[in-house]
Amino acid sequence: MELKPTTKLRGTVTIPGDKSISHRAVMFGALANGLTEIHGFLQGADCLATIDCFAQMGISIENNQDTVLVHGKGLRGLRRPSSALDTKNSGTTTRLISGILAGQPFETTLSGDASLNTRPMGRIITPLSMMGADITSLSGNGCAPLRIRPADLHGISYSSNIASAQVKSAILLAGLYADSETSVTEPELSRDHTERLLRAFGAELTSTKTDDGAVSMIRPCNELFGQKIFVPGDISSAAYFIAAGLLVPHSEIVIKNVGINPTRAGILSVCEAMGANITYLSKTNDGGEPTADLLIRTSELHGTVIEGSQIPTLIDEIPMIAVMAAFAEGTTVIRDAQELKVKESDRIAVVTEGLKRMGADIQPTDDGMIIHGGKPLHGAEINSYLDHRIAMSFAVAGTICDGTLTIKDGDCVKISYPEFYEDLYSLGK
Ligand code: S3P
Numbered sequence: 001m002e003l004k005p006t007t008k009l010r011g012t013v014t015i016p017g018d019k020s021i022s023h024r025a026v027m028f029g030a031l032a033n034g035l036t037e038i039h040g041f042l043q044g045a046d047c048l049a050t051i052d053c054f055a056q057m058g059i060s061i062e063n064n065q066d067t068v069l070v071h072g073k074g075l076r077g078l079r080r081p082s083s084a085l086d087t088k089n090s091g092t093t094t095r096l097i098s099g100i101l102a103g104q105p106f107e108t109t110l111s112g113d114a115s116l117n118t119r120p121m122g123r124i125i126t127p128l129s130m131m132g133a134d135i136t137s138l139s140g141n142g143c144a145p146l147r148i149r150p151a152d153l154h155g156i157s158y159s160s161n162i163a164s165a166q167v168k169s170a171i172l173l174a175g176l177y178a179d180s181e182t183s184v185t186e187p188e189l190s191r192d193h194t195e196r197l198l199r200a201f202g203a204e205l206t207s208t209k210t211d212d213g214a215v216s217m218i219r220p221c222n223e224l225f226g227q228k229i230f231v232p233g234d235i236s237s238a239a240y241f242i243a244a245g246l247l248v249p250h251s252e253i254v255i256k257n258v259g260i261n262p263t264r265a266g267i268l269s270v271c272e273a274m275g276a277n278i279t280y281l282s283k284t285n286d287g288g289e290p291t292a293d294l295l296i297r298t299s300e301l302h303g304t305v306i307e308g309s310q311i312p313t314l315i316d317e318i319p320m321i322a323v324m325a326a327f328a329e330g331t332t333v334i335r336d337a338q339e340l341k342v343k344e345s346d347r348i349a350v351v352t353e354g355l356k357r358m359g360a361d362i363q364p365t366d367d368g369m370i371i372h373g374g375k376p377l378h379g380a381e382i383n384s385y386l387d388h389r390i391a392m393s394f395a396v397a398g399t400i401c402d403g404t405l406t407i408k409d410g411d412c413v414k415i416s417y418p419e420f421y422e423d424l425y426s427l428g429k
Contacts, residue, residue, distance in 0.1 A: 007250065008250035008428075009248045011253060016237060017041050017234060018235070019416050024169075026054060028197055030061075032202075033072055038069075042231065043065060045415045084108075084109040085109070098121075098135065099171060099172070102153060103176065110148070111144050118143055120143065121142055127158045155178040155180035156183075162186070163190040165312075168184045168186055172216060181218065184217075185215045188214065189207075192261070230286060235261075236317060241296070242294065243393075246277075247327050251297065266306075266312075268294075277298075280295075315343075319389050320392070322362070326377060333368070352369060357382065359375055379401055380405060381408065382407050388415040396424075
């Protein structure tokens with residue numbers, strides 16, 4: 001993919017559906033009785049992998065592009081797939097589905113692509129095993145492929161040392177099948193879409209804040225009920241247009257239908273701390289998730305510090321924030337973000353490599369990066385390492401830097417935003 005600088009961005013862009021919510025809507029719909037109607041489903045490769053996994057387990061799913069119909073068969077309605085489930089590049093599919101499969105009366109094997117099969121699964125194997133699950137890393141190194149055999153599950157109180165919605169969700173989903181209540185305590189509240197949506201499907205679930213952290217508790221469940229779901233636009237996808245609108249001179253753009261759940265909206269506070277001019281238009285709270293249209297105007301940005309409880313609220317946006325920081329005046333420090341090393345790529349190393357190639361002053365640290373912004377940045381050849389968020393973050397850099405920027409394997413954006421380049425192009429025309 002080749003990008004050239006643009007003089008201004010103007011117009012309106014509608015953001016595709018939230019990836020986290022799209023996955024969950026299909027999963028919970030499959031486990032519910034009756035029809036689940038999903039509007040605004042994200043047709044990204046990761047979410048399609050989730051559809052395929054449940055189709056392989058006997059769930060009829062009609063994918064009519066914007067609307068997906070899931071004909072759920074109840075908590076005990078899945079059937080044994082005839083071969084291993086392929087979770088492709090999707091960590092969310094792999095980890096969440098493991099919690100569901102731990103409670104099924106049949107054996108399954110889960111495996112993904114080369115990148116997925118190097119990502120840590122010990123973080124779900126440990127708590128699920130504590131619940132009694134029979135789950136094994138077949139490679140023996142704590143990664144997928146995973147084999148999951150039938151077992152009786154019991155409730156646990158699990159204290160997680162990372163704020164991870166995937167870990168929390170895997171445990172809560174296994175908790176649906178346990179013999180007593182299950183709780184997960186995490187140091188900071190990670191995205192709470194599982195809690196909001198499972199409650200809407202009829203699960204008994206409570207969320208509280210204690211001195212030890214955020215606690216989510218679920219009771220074993222007999223039945224979930226099909227729902228009509230309107231998936232808000234993904235703030236992680238909006239992040240690229242927020243950054244582009246702020247950085248490209250003479251820009252004024254409206255980003256429609258952005259989910260602004262507080263457990264996801266850290267990028268907005270960070271942009272504001274950097275001096276951004278963002279206006280919230282028509283806020284709504286339909287369907288259990290807050291959304292807004294955002295008006296973004298070119299702004300003079302300066303450095304900031306991003307750390308602690310902010311990190312889980314913007315973890316997927318850090319590559320974009322790092323690129324923004326390189327164009328901003330002054331120093332930006334990102335810390336407490338070790339999790340970046342185990343995403344679709346090692347995002348500390350890969351962001352550092354790309355920004356250095358463009359002439360930026362950036363130092364990687366053990367848990368983040370330090371960026372001295374404001375140096376003139378030039379085009380370069382950027383390796384996406386097949387990581388969609390790296391490709392999109394550097395595509396934005398390519399609309400501002402001097403000269404041409406090329407992205408290797410730029411089509412990996414199909415994981416979460418298949419029309420990304422077309423949408424970016426349409427604002428620059
Ligand atoms: C996700 C949770 C986050 C995030 C990922 C999607 C989810 O991962 O990075 O893109 O949908 O639950 P972790 O739970 O590993 O932090």
